[in-house]
Amino acid sequence: MKLEEYAPGEIEKRSFAIIEEELGRELDPVQKPIIKRVIHTTADFSYADTLFFSEGAVEEGLNALRSGVSIVTDTNMGKAGINKKKLGQLGGSVHCFMADEDVAEKASRLGITRAAVSMEKAAEMQEDFIFAIGNAPTALIRLYELIKEGRIHPRLIIGVPVGFVNVAEAKELILTAGVPVIVARGRKGGSNVAAAICNALLYQL
Amino acid sequence: MKLEEYAPGEIEKRSFAIIEEELGRELDPVQKPIIKRVIHTTADFSYADTLFFSEGAVEEGLNALRSGVSIVTDTNMGKAGINKKKLGQLGGSVHCFMADEDVAEKASRLGITRAAVSMEKAAEMQEDFIFAIGNAPTALIRLYELIKEGRIHPRLIIGVPVGFVNVAEAKELILTAGVPVIVARGRKGGSNVAAAICNALLYQL
Numbered sequence: 001m002k003l004e005e006y007a008p009g010e011i012e013k014r015s016f017a018i019i020e021e022e023l024g025r026e027l028d029p030v031q032k033p034i035i036k037r038v039i040h041t042t043a044d045f046s047y048a049d050t051l052f053f054s055e056g057a058v059e060e061g062l063n064a065l066r067s068g069v070s071i072v073t074d075t076n077m078g079k080a081g082i083n084k085k086k087l088g089q090l091g092g093s094v095h096c097f098m099a100d101e102d103v104a105e106k107a108s109r110l111g112i113t114r115a116a117v118s119m120e121k122a123a124e125m126q127e128d129f130i131f132a133i134g135n136a137p138t139a140l141i142r143l144y145e146l147i148k149e150g151r152i153h154p155r156l157i158i159g160v161p162v163g164f165v166n167v168a169e170a171k172e173l174i175l176t177a178g179v180p181v182i183v184a185r186g187r188k189g190g191s192n193v194a195a196a197i198c199n200a201l202l203y204q205l
Numbered sequence: 206m207k208l209e210e211y212a213p214g215e216i217e218k219r220s221f222a223i224i225e226e227e228l229g230r231e232l233d234p235v236q237k238p239i240i241k242r243v244i245h246t247t248a249d250f251s252y253a254d255t256l257f258f259s260e261g262a263v264e265e266g267l268n269a270l271r272s273g274v275s276i277v278t279d280t281n282m283g284k285a286g287i288n289k290k291k292l293g294q295l296g297g298s299v300h301c302f303m304a305d306e307d308v309a310e311k312a313s314r315l316g317i318t319r320a321a322v323s324m325e326k327a328a329e330m331q332e333d334f335i336f337a338i339g340n341a342p343t344a345l346i347r348l349y350e351l352i353k354e355g356r357i358h359p360r361l362i363i364g365v366p367v368g369f370v371n372v373a374e375a376k377e378l379i380l381t382a383g384v385p386v387i388v389a390r391g392r393k394g395g396s397n398v399a400a401a402i403c404n405a406l407l408y409q410l
Contacts (some may be wrong), residue, residue: 002373003346003374003375003378004370004371006370007316011368011370011371014369014370015368015369015370016386018370019369020370040369041367041395042367042393042395043367043368043369043372043391043392043393043394044249044393060344075285076285076286077282077396077400079283079285079396080280080281080282080284080285081280081281081282081396108255111212113387138343141208155345162246162247162248163216163220163245163248164219164220164223164224164245165211165216165219165220166208166211166216166222166250167248170208171209173208186248187247187248188247188249189248190246190247190397191397192282192395192396192397195282
């Protein structure tokens with residue numbers, strides 16, 4: 001076994017160099033830090049092909065974070081993974097409503113997912129948000145509907161749920177919502193990917 | 206866009222059916238629930254080839270959980286993803302020492318990673334643990350050393366860090382430690398994978 005010797009902190013730098021080398025092609029400079037961090041988080045180079053950025057999405061996300069906009073996510077894993085210290089320095093925080101009692105009650109009463117109800121709860125707060133959706137396609141579908149009804153105006157939607165049922169379709173739907181989006185097309189994604197994209201934005205500020 | 210209609214809760218069932226169908230081969234019945242849940246979490250079928258189980262590892266993990274053994278993990282994301290309600294019903298809990306002040310202080314003083322120090326902290330507690338390592342290869346390396354020094358006796362090590370530097374090597378090392386292991390060989394893994402494996406065990410109890 002060959003273990004390389006690195007000081008803590010150097011490993012990430014070396015990892016990013018390996019990723020860049022193995023990618024073997026130039027990425028869009030605005031998208032590059034995000035694509036590289038997602039590959040760093042997953043060791044999966046297919047994200048270089050599946051990550052889709054709507055025109056100006058990265059800039060809009062950076063502007064929003066810079067002005068203290070908070071992030072709404074659909075899992076407590078995503079919340080745990082987002083760098084809350086950095087976000088807090090900018091004036092933002094992370095919300096996850098999935099475990100809230102009112103959300104559970106309403107979801108059960110209406111026979112819909114807690115993720116969909118969480119998006120409604122965010123809409124009712126009438127606040128600017130970035131959405132980081134790593135798990136529930138129903139969150140994206142409800143967001144699409146709320147946008148079309150004029151009830152919510154997301155500054156950026158990071159749409160990267162993972163899964164086999166309605167996931168790829170929900171991601172294609174949110175692409176047509178007319179708001180800034182960063183989406184991992186297809187089945188792959190996850191809370192870790194959602195957090196990685198948030199952090200890739202945060203680390204540029 | 207074609208969205209299928211499912212009640213909340215049915216989606217997971219349908220997803221597992223798709224995974225089984227697309228896998229197109231029979232898995233070892235003991236390993237199957239774990240492999241399927243990891244694919245469910247990642248949408249990445251390559252785990253069917255890379256997940257390695259030492260002889261009796263699943264049974265040992267189930268026995269440990271059944272008797273109330275706690276889980277030590279190397280990220281707060283992993284901690285967030287593990288079903289703590291189910292684990293608590295069995296008598297266990299989840300520890301993550303990464304953000305502890307004493308860990309940060311010792312890591313900085315010795316110039317080693319907080320993950321390595323976290324494993325030492327677990328060893329000092331002289332308690333039975335399952336380790337779920339989704340991020341830091343240095344955690345696996347330190348665990349290997351502590352096992353060889355007779356200072357720690359893990360009931361099971363879930364060794365699934367993700368990354369490009371020392372990760373595949375650290376996973377090969379832990380395979381030789383002589384304790385029950387479930388390892389994702391190669392570069393891939395993550396906190397989400399670590400949590401998925403813990404949950405796949407918990408949901409059988």
